Amino acid sequence: MKIHGDNENLYEVTAYTEDSLGLLYSISGIFARRSLDIYKLLCYPSAIEGVFKIKVYVWATPDLIRQAVLQIEKKVDVIKAYFEIDSQRSKREVAEVKDILRNREELKTN
Amino acid sequence: MTGAEILLESLIAQGAETVFGYPGGQIMPVYDKLYDYGDRIRHILVRHEQGAVHAAQGYARIKGAPGVVMVTSGPGATNALTGIADALIDSTPLVVIAGQVPNGALGTDAFQETDYIGLTAPITKWNYQIRSAEDVAHAVARAFYIAGSGRPGPVVLDMTKDAQVGIAEYVPAKCDFIRSYQPCPVPDDSILDRAARMIDAAERPLVVFGHGVMLSGAEKELAAFLSKGDIPAGSTLLGLSCLDSDNPHFIGMVGMHGNLAPNVMTQQCDLLIAVGMRFDDRVTGTLSSYACQAKKIHIDIDPAELDKLVRVDLPVLGDARYVLSELTARIREVKRPEWMMRPIMEASVEKHKVIDPELHPAGGMLKQGEVVAAVAEACGGNAVIVTDVGQHQMSAARYSRFHNSRSMITSGGLGTMGFGLPAAIGAKIAAPERTVCLFVGDGGIQMTIQELGTIMQEGTGVKIVLLDNNWLGNVRQWQELFFGSRYSFTRMMNPDYSAIAAAYGIAYKRVEKRGELASAVRQMFETDGAFLLDVHVEEAFNVFPMIPPGKSVDQIMLNETDWI
């Protein structure tokens, strides 16, 4: 069993994504490159139609998790990614992602 | 139409009139249709798929638009991987179209099947498997949009045989919006105001700019910003040629073999403004001591680059062109005569200790810098300079001169030996009216030497300057300086390059003596078509200045014994 440093926490990373072949692989690869062990990984449809939700639980330092999540968010098919130590924010997230999509669709039509 | 025809129509619709490729079983339906499109799509048959990708990179770097590559599945596709990885790290837009086995054979270890989506996931900006002809037009439009927008990069389309032979109606597709993808973030006015205030408050600001300036077309905006703020600026390797070498604010190249002024001043400035660069370790030296004294602003289009390696006081997420023009409008016009004297002082130390001994040695064999300087002189700083990777790359970067942007093509982030020759071919095809001059080592040329066949077949007029030292010079230098002169497998026997050039019908000249150099360079430029100038340079040569690994950017070796 891996020993975790004082500065490491178990983070819950949530990515809202399009339905895209290979994306799960890409996302897990971002953690693997930085030697961040994935403790649990879930993938399921989100409350928003056509949008998937990938949840990854990893042990990491605050700095590494921030950098990894930015790299996840950079993926073309990722709409938004978050990280949290606890998992209390999922309702807020859904509302926010809906907002993001609405704003972007509006920008497109303007 | 078949999916193959839709692919070709879609390429034409994207303005992609040149394709670098190599055929094979699983891409044959596309090649079969390509036979009929000869008047609308120019296909360059390379000699190895790695060459196709590097050539497309050279093409893209000149054009500022995606280069297109076409390869077969399996080994053809895996041969392309090095170039794709190179393009990702150096932000070069590519659309790589790879054949793939039929849908029904996917995942069965069929002949020449590889998991290309899996293989390319970490080295592409986006990849996508096309499994039906209906999907082709849309996928191509999306691929071009993604490759060329925001921070550019390589995109792979893995096209199964079913997608190529299937029949669908061709409906031209356009793509300029993807809801999950925000390529051009715009910074808030308040951030720009804060940046302007920081610049106005600084006494010793320094700009370090990179490839991002070129990618966003911000060359004029950068020059205007530097002029109004009277700010000295150093370039990364990939930023070279964004600013005219004669621009009074340009103080040279940063990094391991860069100029003294920008490296030393990095440790003296009170504000470091990084524009379109990513703090590569070859630029920063030891991170823990990098510009610690300075406040820092980092302007970049890629949010994942901000605060990745260097913690900055103000990250500015946005396109360099927009941000620089906004900042120019917001900053005060000032003069900083004292600060602007520093680079002159540093440059004079460098001239005395490094440049003069390199360019005007008392005797001995030719030095690399002399050759580069002779080329720069002969083409008046107007050529496109392409390099391979090694000592000659650093010499070319140090001693070339640039009066036009998009004139330095080199493999920076990945440092890929073998890049140079095919990249030069691609550059010349993209800019036939310009002189394209490649500097390459005897190691690197042999990594993709088969592309001389492409030059022969296409009649590509690339000028090849081979800096021939019978060593893997760069590694030899490290062995001498840091591994107790234990030259482990870096001595390299060379073939007879005159025979090789003759075999490919390429003009050739060998130079060994200083007195022959200028006329040989002239002869090379006066000769129509390709030319191989084989210059025998000093063997036990070291590129200086050098910031050794583990040192900070102001701990610089000027030669084997002197440090600043």
Ligand SMILES: Cc1ncc(C[n+]2csc(CCOP(=O)(O)OP(=O)(O)O)c2C)c(N)n1
């Ligand atoms: C594909 C690849 N393999 C190995 C290296 C490591 N490497 C960097 S520079 C160099 C030597 C280059 O020798 P040469 O092409 O003769 O150029 P020189 O340094 O002598 O100018 C090597 C082996 C590399 N950068 N790329």
